[in-house]
Every structure is written in structure tokens, then in C-alpha cells.
Amino acid sequence: MCGIVGYTGKKQAAPILLDGLRRLEYRGYDSAGLAVRAGNSLTEVVKATGKLYHLADKTDQGRSLPGTCGIGHTRWATHGDPSLINAHPHVSGNCSGSGKVESDVVGVHNGIIENYGELKEKLLRHGYQFYSDTDTEVVVKLVDYYYKKYRIGPVDAITRTMVRVRGSYALALMFKDYPEEIFAARKDSPLIIGTAENAVYLASDVPAILKYTRSVYYIGNLQVARLSPGCAKFFDLNGDEVALPVTEITWDAEAAEKGGYEHFMLKEIHEQPAAVRDTLNSLIKEGRIDLTAAGITDEIIRSLSQIVITACGSAWHVGMAAQYVIEDMVEIPVRVELASEFRYRSMPLNENTLVIVISQSGETADSLAALRLAKERGAITLAVVNVVGSTIAREADHVLYTLAGPEIAVATTKAYSAQLAALDAFAVQMALVKGTVSREQYGHMIEELLGIPDKIGRVLEDKERLQWFSSKIANAHDIFFIGRGLDYAISLEGSLKMKEISYIHSEAYAAGELKHGTISLIEKNTLVIGVLTQSRMIEKTIANMAECKSRGAYLMGITTNGNFAVEDSVNFTVYIPKTDEHFVSSLAVVPLQLLGYYTSVNRGLDVDKPRNLAKSVTVE
Numbered sequence: 001m002c003g004i005v006g007y008t009g010k011k012q013a014a015p016i017l018l019d020g021l022r023r024l025e026y027r028g029y030d031s032a033g034l035a036v037r038a039g040n041s042l043t044e045v046v047k048a049t050g051k052l053y054h055l056a057d058k059t060d061q062g063r064s065l066p067g068t069c070g071i072g073h074t075r076w077a078t079h080g081d082p083s084l085i086n087a088h089p090h091v092s093g094n095c096s097g098s099g100k101v102e103s104d105v106v107g108v109h110n111g112i113i114e115n116y117g118e119l120k121e122k123l124l125r126h127g128y129q130f131y132s133d134t135d136t137e138v139v140v141k142l143v144d145y146y147y148k149k150y151r152i153g154p155v156d157a158i159t160r161t162m163v164r165v166r167g168s169y170a171l172a173l174m175f176k177d178y179p180e181e182i183f184a185a186r187k188d189s190p191l192i193i194g195t196a197e198n199a200v201y202l203a204s205d206v207p208a209i210l211k212y213t214r215s216v217y218y219i220g221n222l223q224v225a226r227l228s229p230g231c232a233k234f235f236d237l238n239g240d241e242v243a244l245p246v247t248e249i250t251w252d253a254e255a256a257e258k259g260g261y262e263h264f265m266l267k268e269i270h271e272q273p274a275a276v277r278d279t280l281n282s283l284i285k286e287g288r289i290d291l292t293a294a295g296i297t298d299e300i301i302r303s304l305s306q307i308v309i310t311a312c313g314s315a316w317h318v319g320m321a322a323q324y325v326i327e328d329m330v331e332i333p334v335r336v337e338l339a340s341e342f343r344y345r346s347m348p349l350n351e352n353t354l355v356i357v358i359s360q361s362g363e364t365a366d367s368l369a370a371l372r373l374a375k376e377r378g379a380i381t382l383a384v385v386n387v388v389g390s391t392i393a394r395e396a397d398h399v400l401y402t403l404a405g406p407e408i409a410v411a412t413t414k415a416y417s418a419q420l421a422a423l424d425a426f427a428v429q430m431a432l433v434k435g436t437v438s439r440e441q442y443g444h445m446i447e448e449l450l451g452i453p454d455k456i457g458r459v460l461e462d463k464e465r466l467q468w469f470s471s472k473i474a475n476a477h478d479i480f481f482i483g484r485g486l487d488y489a490i491s492l493e494g495s496l497k498m499k500e501i502s503y504i505h506s507e508a509y510a511a512g513e514l515k516h517g518t519i520s521l522i523e524k525n526t527l528v529i530g531v532l533t534q535s536r537m538i539e540k541t542i543a544n545m546a547e548c549k550s551r552g553a554y555l556m557g558i559t560t561n562g563n564f565a566v567e568d569s570v571n572f573t574v575y576i577p578k579t580d581e582h583f584v585s586s587l588a589v590v591p592l593q594l595l596g597y598y599t600s601v602n603r604g605l606d607v608d609k610p611r612n613l614a615k616s617v618t619v620e
């Protein structure tokens with residue numbers, strides 16, 4: 001959601017900024033802009049609506065913008081429509097569009113300033129004029145106001161602004177009096193700084209700068225950064241300098257490239273065996289599950305009387321699957337709550353409650369808010385997160401990292417699978433400690449878990465059939481995904497994968513629920529996809545599918561090898577390898593990901609960057 005980049009160094013800034021923005025495209029955007037400056041000359045601002053290539057064309061791929069210091073932005077509209085006037089950068093002076101600007105402060109912003117209305121009125125009273133509908137223009141002008149009123153330096157002007165604004169933000173600012181410098185600040189929106197010899201990079205996410213450096217600083221909440229070529233200094237809200245540790249990024253640069261695949265999503269689907277294997281290997285040592293890296297001791301596990309899982313979107317679907325697995329294996333109450341609803345529930349949380357927050361990005365605003373509330377209410381918190389150093393990872397009591405590597409496609413695949421594997425391993429360990437499985441069962445489950453990556457590989461080998469089938473359904477209007485128990489959790493993810501990238505309306509239903517209303521939507525040729533992996537529920541779900549068939553539905557079934565009766569009841573069957581039924585989601589989800597992917601491709605859509613969506617949703 002909005003992407004920020006910045007560069008100050010010895011090279012021409014604009015091509016580097018455009019390259020960084022390209023790598024942040026996955027975050028979602030509808031317009032883009034750059035502000036670049038050469039030494040003491042005026043800052044030049046260029047903006048364009050629509051895809052990034054419009055901005056690249058306007059600037060001859062950045063070559064027509066001289067200057068070695070600059071900031072860039074991709075905007076995902078929140079306040080004001082996606083227009084040139086609302087595109088960032090915004091300036092403190094009287095200007096709204098592209099061109100050389102006299103303004104003292106130029107800035108870009110990611111997040112939402114909640115009290116921008118009242119701040120705007122204040123600034124209007126002080127003679128400021130506004131050209132856009134954005135909250136960003138208000139922040140940039142507020143910084144300018146404090147900068148001039150108190151004749152203080154940029155850091156102090158920014159900290160005064162931070163005290164005054166409410167909401168979330170990552171800000172990058174350039175000041176006319178400080179050539180070659182960029183100032184940045186953040187609260188609850190991601191922003192990282194990369195340093196290299198004679199250069200500093202700024203970005204919303206690591207892939208934007210991975211090509212140039214692996215030495216990264218994670219600016220803390222309510223901290224300010226002052227960046228000049230080769231030098232990054234950090235300050236707290238009092239303006240006192242703070243020392244931050246530098247983190248070495250271990251992802252290889254190719255991990256954030258397409259590597260010969262047509263889309264990131266397809267590449268990431270194929271990376272699932274590795275993502276799951278790496279995640280499991282980090283948790284399973286010498287035949288035992290070891291959660292000590294996450295700080296989860298046997299003593300903590302023994303103390304738990306309930307588990308609450310909270311997350312958004314696909315991560316919430318992982319929670320739904322984990323709920324069935326943990327309840328079945330560990331016999332402990334598990335509740336799954338959408339993070340955006342968490343605060344509206346009066347849940348009894350205490351020191352015997354473990355709240356698990358699942359998030360790929362570690363920056364999802366709703367999940368972060370839920371985490372903070374859970375901590376406030378005295379629960380133990382565990383974050384299952386993919387992005388190292390992200391806000392959720394830093395604020396949770398315990399962190400279990402998934403090792404999926406950078407996920408670029410908006411539609412999550414490998415991070416989902418890695419989360420699922422991590423929680424399955426977690427469930428098995430809990431079951432051992434709580435005494436609900438024997439040592440022998442424990443050993444067997446670990447073997448089954450370790451076999452999952454190869455089995456995912458086998459599911460991928462069957463992708464041509466799904467490619468063929470998706471060409472048949474590309475014009476569908478509605479698709480229903482049904483299942484019972486764990487199969488229902490998988491259906492939820494299958495349905496989201498389909499609708500978010502193919503724009504075909506789809507719904508996931510607990511199979512037994514269809515007859516309570518939804519079945520009236522079934523007509524001739526409506527596609528109903530049944531997930532049929534839980535042996536004690538297969539017959540019942542097949543019966544529900546038959547009810548749909550007799551009303552004209554076309555049926556597809558996903559089931560495990562050996563369940564050949566399914567083939568007799570449905571029109572198209574996909575088989576997945578057999579495994580312990582607790583872990584089958586990791587296999588059943590793969591054909592559903594492929595189906596969503598190929599359907600989107602067949603419909604000629606932007607698979608990796610579906611309309612209106614952002615990879616990391618940093619607003620509530």
C-alpha cells in the first residue's frame with residue numbers, strides 16, 4: 001500500500017528511484033511521482049497517473065532528471081481520487097503539479113493522517129493554500145510551518161509534526177536548505193534504510209534496495225532518520241540521536257526477481273516446496289520440534305488454557321486451518337478472529353491465553369492493532385511472520401519466522417504454505433507437551449510433515465491438467481468452494497485465490513450450510529468445487545455436491561489418492577498425494593492456487609497486481 005523510495009549518493013538518482021518503485025509495484029498503486037535534486041539547484045517534481053511506465057516515459061527512464069538525491073512514491077489512493085494533483089510528492093509551497101519547485105519542503109507519505117482535517121484548518125488560518133485532497137499535503141505543510149515558525153532544523157520540525165499528527169505514516173522529506181539530504185520518519189508504516197559506500201537508500205520494503213545493498217536499518221516507531229551519502233543517523237522524538245543495529249539481509253537478490261517465470265505468482269507457487277522445507281527445517285532438529293528460537297518453552301505451552309488466532313485475509317485462512325488441527329491434536333479451545341474485528345469482541349484474555357498473530361508482511365495495520373490489544377489485555381503473544389524486523393515481529397513477545405523469502409505477488413501462495421507448515425509443527429509440539437499424542441505418534445507426525453515439501457512438488461507436476469481445466473471455466477460468473485472441517489478452511493483460501501486475481505465472483509461455504517440459502521444460487525453449469533480430503537466427511541460433502549448437481553451444477557473435486565469413489569460423483573477430479581489428514585491443507589491448496597492463477601492468465605488479467613489490492617495493507 002503506497003511505496004516509498006529514496007536515494008542520496010553519487011549516481012543519478014531518478015533511474016535508481018524508478019527501479020525501486022518498479023520493485024514495489026506489488027504493493028498496489030494508481031499513480032506515481034519523483035522529486036529529484038542536483039546539488040543546490042531547485043527540486044524537480046514529476047508525476048504521472050496509472051502505471052509506472054507513464055512516469056518512466058515522462059522522464060526518459062529517469063535519464064532526463066539530473067540530480068543525485070531524490071525521493072519517489074507509488075500512491076494507493078486513500079484521501080482523494082487517483083489523479084495527478086493527488087499524486088505524490090507534495091510540496092510546502094504553492095504548486096501542485098510537475099516542474100521545478102521553489103518550496104522549502106517536498107515530501108512523500110504512506111499511511112493515513114487521521115486528524116488531517118483539523119490540521120488543514122489550522123494551516124489555512126496561517127495562510128497555507130492547498131491544491132490536493134490528500135492528507136500528505138497537510139503533513140508536508142505542517143513540517144514547513146514548524147520549520148519556519150521555530151527556525152529549527154528538519155529533525156526538530158519533523159518531531160514536532162509527529163507529536164501533532166494522529167495516524168500512521170512513513171514519510172520521506174527533502175528540505176531546500178539541505179541539499180543531498182533526505183529526512184525520514186515513521187509510525188506504524190514500514191520504512192527501511194539501506195547503506196552502501198557513498199550512498200543511502202530508503203524504501204518501504206527490502207526488495208526495492210536488495211540489488212544495491214544488504215545492510216539495512218529498521219527505523220523504529222516514532223523515530224526520525226537523517227540521510228546523506230553513505231551516512232544514516234537516527235533520532236527519537238526528543239531529537240536525541242539513537243543508535244540502531246544494522247541487519248544483514250540474507251535473501252539472495254534473485255529471490256525478488258521473476259527468474260524466468262511469466263509471473264511472480266507462478267514462481268512463488270513453485271517455490272512452495274522450498275519455502276515449506278526451509279520453514280520446517282528451522283523448527284525440526286534431529287527428529288524433534290524445537291521452538292526455542294521463538295522463545296516458546298514447554299513451560300509456556302503447559303500454562304496455556306486457550307489459544308486465540310488473529311490475522312487478515314489468507315493469513316486468517318491459515319488460522320482457520322490451524323484451529324481444526326490444534327483442537328483435534330491438542331484438545332485445547334482455539335478461537336480464530338479476524339484482526340479487523342478483534343477489538344470489537346470482549347474476549348476473556350489472560351496470562352494463560354496465547355494470541356497468535358499471523359502475517360506475511362508483519363505490517364498489516366489490523367493485525368498490528370490486534371497484537372497491541374492482546375498485549376494490553378495480558379495475553380502471551382506469538383507472531384508468525386515472514387518479513388524479518390517488521391513491526392509485528394518486533395512487538396510480539398515471541399516470533400516464529402516463516403522462511404518463505406520475499407513474496408512479491410499480491411496473491412499469497414508460498415507465505416500461506418509456510419505459515420501453515422509452521423503452525424502444524426507448532427500444533428504437534430503442543431500435543432506432545434500437553435500429552436495428547438504419544439511419542440510414537442509424534443515421531444510419525446514429524447515424518448509426515450517432513451514429507452510435505454516433496455508431495456507439494458508432486459502436485460505441481462500435475463499443473464497442465466489444471467491449466468486445461470481453467471481454460472474451460474474462464475468465463476464463469478460464480479464459483480462455489482465447499483468442504484467440511486479442515487476442507488472448509490482450504491475452501492476459503494481456494495475461493496479467495498480465485499476471486500482476487502480472476503475477478504470471478506466466488507464463495508466458500510461449509511458444505512452443510514449450502515442448503516440453508518446459498519443453494520438457490522446454483523443454476524445450470526455453476527461450478528462447484530468440493531475439497532474432499534477428510535475421510536470421515538467425504539461422503540457427506542459428496543452428498544452436498546450431488547444436491548448441487550441435481551440443480552445443474554458442474555462439479556470438480558479435490559481428493560487424496562485412493563478415494564476413487566469421488567471420480568464417480570464429480571465431472572473433474574484432482575488427486576493429491578496421501579498424508580496425515582491434519583497436514584493435507586498444504587497439498588490441497590496447491591491445485592486451487594494453480595486454478596486461480598491460470599484462470600486469471602486466461603482472462604488476460606494482471607495476475608501479480610490485481611486491481612484495487614495492495615500487498616501489505618497498512619491502513620485500518
Ligand code: M6R
Pocket residue numbers: 312313314315316358359360361362363364367410411412496500615616617
Ligand atoms: O501481510 P499479511 O499476511 O498480514 O496480509 C494479510 C492479507 O492482506 C493477505 O493475506 C491477503 O489476503 C493476501 N494477499 C491474499 O492473497
